[in-house]
Amino acid sequence: MIKKITYADAIKDALQTSIKNDKKVVLLGLGVDDPKGIFGTTKNLYNNFPNNVFDMPTAENGFTGFALGLAISGFRPVIVHQRVEFSLLSIEQIFNQIAKWNYMSAGSSPAPIVIRLIIGKGWGQGPQHSQSLETIYSHIPGLKVVCPSSPQDARDLMISSIKDNNPVIFFEHRWCHSIKGKVNKKIKSSKIGKGKILRKGKHISLISFSYSIIECIFAAKILKKYGILCEVLDLRSLRPIDKKAIIKTANKTKKILIVDNGMKTFGVSAEILSIIYENLKNIYVERIGVLDTPLPSSVALAKYCYPEHEEIIKKVCKILKITKKINIKKNKNPDQPNSDFIGPF
Amino acid sequence: MIENKIIYNLYKKILRIRLIETAIAENYSKQKMRCPVHLSIGQESVAVSICSNLKKSDVVVTAHRSHAHYLAKGGSLNKMISELHGKVTGSAKGRGGSMHLIDKNSNINAAVPIVGSTLPIGVGIAWANKLKKNQRIVVIFFGDGATEEGTFLESIDFASLFNLKILFVCENNNYSVYSSLKKRQSKFRSISKLANSVGIKSTQLKNHDTINLFQSAKKIIKKIIKSSRPHLIEVNTFRYLEHCGPNNDDYLNYRDKNEITSWLKKDQILSLENLLSRKKILNENKKKKIIRSINSDIKKAFKFAETSSYPNKKDLMRYIYND
Ligand SMILES: Cc1ncc(C[n+]2csc(CCOP(=O)(O)OP(=O)(O)O)c2C)c(N)n1
Ligand SMILES: [Mg+2]
Numbered sequence: 001m002i003k004k005i006t007y008a009d010a011i012k013d014a015l016q017t018s019i020k021n022d023k024k025v026v027l028l029g030l031g032v033d034d035p036k037g038i039f040g041t042t043k044n045l046y047n048n049f050p051n052n053v054f055d056m057p058t059a060e061n062g063f064t065g066f067a068l069g070l071a072i073s074g075f076r077p078v079i080v081h082q083r084v085e086f087s088l089l090s091i092e093q094i095f096n097q098i099a100k101w102n103y104m105s106a107g108s109s110p111a112p113i114v115i116r117l118i119i120g121k122g123w124g125q126g127p128q129h130s131q132s133l134e135t136i137y138s139h140i141p142g143l144k145v146v147c148p149s150s151p152q153d154a155r156d157l158m159i160s161s162i163k164d165n166n167p168v169i170f171f172e173h174r175w176c177h178s179i180k181g182k183v184n185k186k187i188k189s190s191k192i193g194k195g196k197i198l199r200k201g202k203h204i205s206l207i208s209f210s211y212s213i214i215e216c217i218f219a220a221k222i223l224k225k226y227g228i229l230c231e232v233l234d235l236r237s238l239r240p241i242d243k244k245a246i247i248k249t250a251n252k253t254k255k256i257l258i259v260d261n262g263m264k265t266f267g268v269s270a271e272i273l274s275i276i277y278e279n280l281k282n283i284y285v286e287r288i289g290v291l292d293t294p295l296p297s298s299v300a301l302a303k304y305c306y307p308e309h310e311e312i313i314k315k316v317c318k319i320l321k322i323t324k325k326i327n328i329k330k331n332k333n334p335d336q337p338n339s340d341f342i343g344p345f
Numbered sequence: 346m347i348e349n350k351i352i353y354n355l356y357k358k359i360l361r362i363r364l365i366e367t368a369i370a371e372n373y374s375k376q377k378m379r380c381p382v383h384l385s386i387g388q389e390s391v392a393v394s395i396c397s398n399l400k401k402s403d404v405v406v407t408a409h410r411s412h413a414h415y416l417a418k419g420g421s422l423n424k425m426i427s428e429l430h431g432k433v434t435g436s437a438k439g440r441g442g443s444m445h446l447i448d449k450n451s452n453i454n455a456a457v458p459i460v461g462s463t464l465p466i467g468v469g470i471a472w473a474n475k476l477k478k479n480q481r482i483v484v485i486f487f488g489d490g491a492t493e494e495g496t497f498l499e500s501i502d503f504a505s506l507f508n509l510k511i512l513f514v515c516e517n518n519n520y521s522v523y524s525s526l527k528k529r530q531s532k533f534r535s536i537s538k539l540a541n542s543v544g545i546k547s548t549q550l551k552n553h554d555t556i557n558l559f560q561s562a563k564k565i566i567k568k569i570i571k572s573s574r575p576h577l578i579e580v581n582t583f584r585y586l587e588h589c590g591p592n593n594d595d596y597l598n599y600r601d602k603n604e605i606t607s608w609l610k611k612d613q614i615l616s617l618e619n620l621l622s623r624k625k626i627l628n629e630n631k632k633k634k635i636i637r638s639i640n641s642d643i644k645k646a647f648k649f650a651e652t653s654s655y656p657n658k659k660d661l662m663r664y665i666y667n668d
Contacts, residue, residue: 030521056529088459089494124379292662293661297437297440344589
């Protein structure tokens with residue numbers, strides 16, 4: 001039952017498993033049934049489950065409301081947007097209606113909806129197609145927010161999100177889709193709100209989520225060669241956020257670098273920092289994140305906007321006052337996760 | 346009757362856009378243009394026929410598939426190719442890429458890649474024109490998909506209510522990415538009639554025939570100015586390449602073979618070439634000359650883009666605010 005598959009295939013597996021187990025699960029979104037199948041994550045599902053997979057008109061605000069209507073009538077809709085930005089058209093339905101429906105019905109009318117949002121960094125996507133907006137969704141009571149970085153977590157969290165009786169915002173980074181990893185399909189689900197230590201270390205803790213975890217691991221591996229042992233905490237969920245795991249690793253290493261997958265200002269990293277400050281004393285914390293600017297299309301500028309392993313390593317060295325020279329392989333094409341990724345979308 | 350000279354010029358403009366778009370497609374694999382591109386190949390005649398009836402001061406706003414509109418309205422070729430290359434000489438100095446072309450000199454005021462979001466912005470520009478009491482008209486180009494957004498109804502509604510000088514141009518190419526119109530819109534729905542229902546007159550054209558489109562647009566634009574009322578043109582057209590990117594993707598079989606061949610037969614470059622040859626206005630030699638001249642401009646634009654510098658790191662935080 002343990003197979004090496006991509007993150008995209010892991011999501012597909014979770015969707016397929018969920019529909020098989022519960023015919024009330026319905027997938028909806030622009031292109032869910034098209035030949036490309038949302039970067040492979042829904043490929044061929046329509047052929048197998050024509051009554052559960054629905055292509056949508058370009059009417060995001062409308063169909064998000066339709067999903068709420070379905071959800072409070074016994075269905076479990078899974079919405080997908082090929083870019084986070086397209087969901088902004090439906091913010092009213094999500095923030096005012098979906099997030100508060102259970103509350104406003106005093107628990108009698110839950111809204112089990114999953115909204116998959118894909119972050120589209122790279123290949124010149126530019127100001128309106130490459131933002132990481134985890135922060136704004138994490139601000140709203142009533143929503144849960146998950147952001148897996150590995151195929152196993154993507155699968156397990158998707159299954160849990162669909163089973164959850166609450167609305168779950170499911171962030172997928174486009175650069176995670178091609179990542180391969182071992183996936184144990186016997187595992188039934190994963191608890192939302194639990195972080196995971198991916199590497200143990202004693203000198204410093206890197207706290208991060210989504211694709212930025214990949215950069216953290218990369219940095220930690222390089223630093224290990226120089227005797228610097230980083231602990232890496234993958235938050236996996238942002239709301240609820242795993243306070244215990246944050247406090248535990250902070251207490252252990254006393255030095256923290258938060259690597260925010262989004263912008264720093266008013267961001268997730270600010271929340272983590274507050275959790276540490278409110279619960280512990282004498283912890284040294286720094287944070288890096290996406291630059292506070294609309295994201296440029298030109299790779300010549302975009303390459304300075306994201307926190308990558310090079311910046312992580314430099315920051316770790318600064319925090320730990322390490323002066324020896326660390327050899328860092330520069331990313332030749334910073335707008336591509338691998339050479340197969342040639343956009344265009 | 347339409348003058349031969351006009352037909353000849355329309356032909357040259359359409360051919361120019363076709364050759365520019367083809368050059369982008371052919372050069373894309375060099376990986377120097379590192380941004381998504383939604384090419385206009387097949388649909389050029391809509392942009393050209395409409396924009397050839399506009400004054401420089403008239404405004405165009407468009408969406409993700411903007412290259413033809415930008416070029417037809419007189420947008421700078423050098424700046425466009427540079428923008429696709431992410432260079433500082435680009436129309437948005439490399440900040441926007443292909444999806445955010447803008448050229449204030451030619452009054453191409455916006456290209457917005459969030460589907461439907463162009464519409465209200467264009468309405469706002471037309472409202473400003475009204476407040477400023479000028480006679481400019483605003484052309485809003487959008488696809489069939491955009492009419493599914495709430496902004497479409499909100500925009501036509503307000504344009505009608507405020508008597509704005511707007512020409513709404515819906516380029517209905519029957520697809521939104523891979524999804525055909527019949528999957529997205531009821532067969533009882535008509536884009537033109539939606540406009541009628543809020544009091545906007547409409548013109549429905551079954552294909553992108555250049556001359557017909559040019560002549561219709563001429564009359565319509567005159568009427569918009571005279572009556573101070575918006576108008577909507579819905580024109581059926583066809584994109585030749587994949588939704589986004591430089592390739593043909595018909596191997597995926599999402600479009601009917603007959604649909605493809607019937608549209609290819611209506612190719613506007615071929616049609617106009619036939620017509621102009623019959624009229625003895627165009628011959629092989631003359632055609633070669635035109636192509637040579639256009640290609641030379643294209644070559645220069647690519648050279649300009651390739652030899653231009655990238656934006657400077659020190660300007661990374663520029664333009665976020667205007668101060
Ligand atoms: C709000 C929003 N939803 C979805 C998308 C993804 N998208 C980009 S272009 C496009 C197709 C729109 O079709 P249409 O308006 O007919 O234009 P065409 O591509 O056919 O020219 C879609 C769905 C988007 N950019 N914005
Ligand atoms: Mg279309």
